[in-house]
Amino acid sequence: MLWSLRKQSWYAQHFLEADAFAINVLSGHQHQVSDIFASAGSDKFHRVDHRVSGYKLPLIDGALAHLECKMWRQVDGGDHWIFIGEVVDSLHTEGEPLIFFNGRYATTAGLSIPA
16 A cells, blocks of 8 residues: 655654554545544544554544555655555445545546546
8 A cells, every 4th residue: 555645744753653554545424534634733533533453553433444554665755755555454345435636525426437
């Protein structure tokens, strides 16, 4: 699993020191959760319902998928850090994922993908 984070992020140092991370794929109705994590400030998990996994990673309640990853590599990507992890556990359910594109939220409902 690969994801990136701005180097100026308050969380950057935490992830640079981490040996694992979780990816939570939000469902289409969780835009308020996304807004919390997009806002400034620290310790956002106290504002979001979640549980801590056996790997001691935060898993957000109601998310469509959880991917628990062991940190494999960190790459300097200019103004971002690129984090690459090995998925060690995962869980998913059916539903519409939350998408943020071009400054607004959407879901895959009603989208058509050309063949």
